[in-house]
Amino acid sequence: MVERAKTFQIFKWHYRSNDELNPYLLSSQGYECVDLNTLECIVCHNKVLFTTEEGNERPLDELLKELNNHEASCEYHGQIG
Numbered sequence: 001m002v003e004r005a006k007t008f009q010i011f012k013w014h015y016r017s018n019d020e021l022n023p024y025l026l027s028s029q030g031y032e033c034v035d036l037n038t039l040e041c042i043v044c045h046n047k048v049l050f051t052t053e054e055g056n057e058r059p060l061d062e063l064l065k066e067l068n069n070h071e072a073s074c075e076y077h078g079q080i081g
Contacts, residue, residue, distance in 0.1 A: 004042065007032040015050045015057060021067075029067070030076035039067075044074035 008023035012033050015021065023033070031039040037050040048066045051057055070077040 002027075004030075004032040007034070009033070012036055021060075021063065025080070026067075029080050030070070030074070031067070041070055041074060041076060043076060044071035046070050046074070 004027035005023050008027070012035065013023065015037055026039060030041045030043055031048070032042060034040045034047075039048045039050070040046065046066075046069055048063065048069075049058075050063060064080060067080045068078050
């Protein structure tokens with residue numbers, strides 16, 4: 001988990017609207033930061049983009065739905081929110 005948390009570097013992770021969705025929680029749920037404000041599950045490869053194409057932050061309810069959209073066989077399926 002620590003290695004995944006290290007992927008949330010300041011130049012790639014700019015999401016600050018919700019303190020509950022912090023790098024430690026997200027990495028404990030299988031996610032690592034793979035690109036600018038983009039997470040990917042290390043097991044099922046579910047990808048979640050936290051910002052719109054225009055750079056605006058997406059609504060929390062949309063993000064939670066996508067964060068819980070792991071494949072049914074993924075060990076992290078349905079664990080956030």
